[in-house]
Amino acid sequence: ALGAFLAGVLLITTAATLLSRRDYLRRLELAGQLADELSAREADLRKFFLTVEQSPIAIAVVDDTQRLDYVNPAFEAQTRSKREELVGLKLDELGWQSVQSDPQVRETVQAGQTWVGERWSRRADGTSYPSLAIVMPIRQADGRIRHVVTLKQDLSRQKDAEERIHHLTHYDSLTGLPNRRHMLERLSLDFAVSRGHGRQAAVMLFNIDRFQNVNNA
Numbered sequence: 001a002l003g004a005f006l007a008g009v010l011l012i013t014t015a016a017t018l019l020s021r022r023d024y025l026r027r028l029e030l031a032g033q034l035a036d037e038l039s040a041r042e043a044d045l046r047k048f049f050l051t052v053e054q055s056p057i058a059i060a061v062v063d064d065t066q067r068l069d070y071v072n073p074a075f076e077a078q079t080r081s082k083r084e085e086l087v088g089l090k091l092d093e094l095g096w097q098s099v100q101s102d103p104q105v106r107e108t109v110q111a112g113q114t115w116v117g118e119r120w121s122r123r124a125d126g127t128s129y130p131s132l133a134i135v136m137p138i139r140q141a142d143g144r145i146r147h148v149v150t151l152k153q154d155l156s157r158q159k160d161a162e163e164r165i166h167h168l169t170h171y172d173s174l175t176g177l178p179n180r181r182h183m184l185e186r187l188s189l190d191f192a193v194s195r196g197h198g199r200q201a202a203v204m205l206f207n208i209d210r211f212q213n214v215n216n217a
Contacts, residue, residue, distance in 0.1 A: 058131075058152040061138075066090050069147065078131075078154050081124040094122070109137045109148055121152060130155040 052059055058075035062068055068086050076083055086094070092101075108115040115135040120128045134151040170182035178186075187203065194201040 058154075060150045060152075062091065062148045062150065064146050066092065075152070078152060079121070079123050105135055109135055109145070112137055112139065112145065118155065130159050
């Protein structure tokens, strides 16, 4: 009877050991999978961070109190400010337009949608410049919006080019005076305004003799 009892104890102990080992191996395998997942996620986060840091688009993250949490190097270059001077400050303290101060942007962001449009931005020296802004809300796991991301692209060169093209299209490059196309567009507008007010408009043309001499001179 004693031998049978000891055999039973030995059998139970062996089974428990095998089960514990199996459970240990399973946990070890799960820990390995978790470590691989964490390593892959860390690599993805590192790539994402480098992408944001090296992006030519200015990027800023603002918390729910309108304080700057993060700005990338492009944002520093565009605003001519230093990161350590910006992080922690409110947008109003910097003289910048916040999300809360613009009803259209505020309503769009609070609805969880992305707002895209042109805005005037301010540099550290107080000068303003036109920019294309993309304002995106960031939702937490509980559904609340705790941060807002703003992407800005400086449109100064584009606006200058558009203004230059407009000037070349409507004004003489030599004299700077309005050209024929400008005149025709203004006439069309004046005629349309006159018709809208129930009035008639007329155009009188004068011929100047020997004006070619003036042009040659």
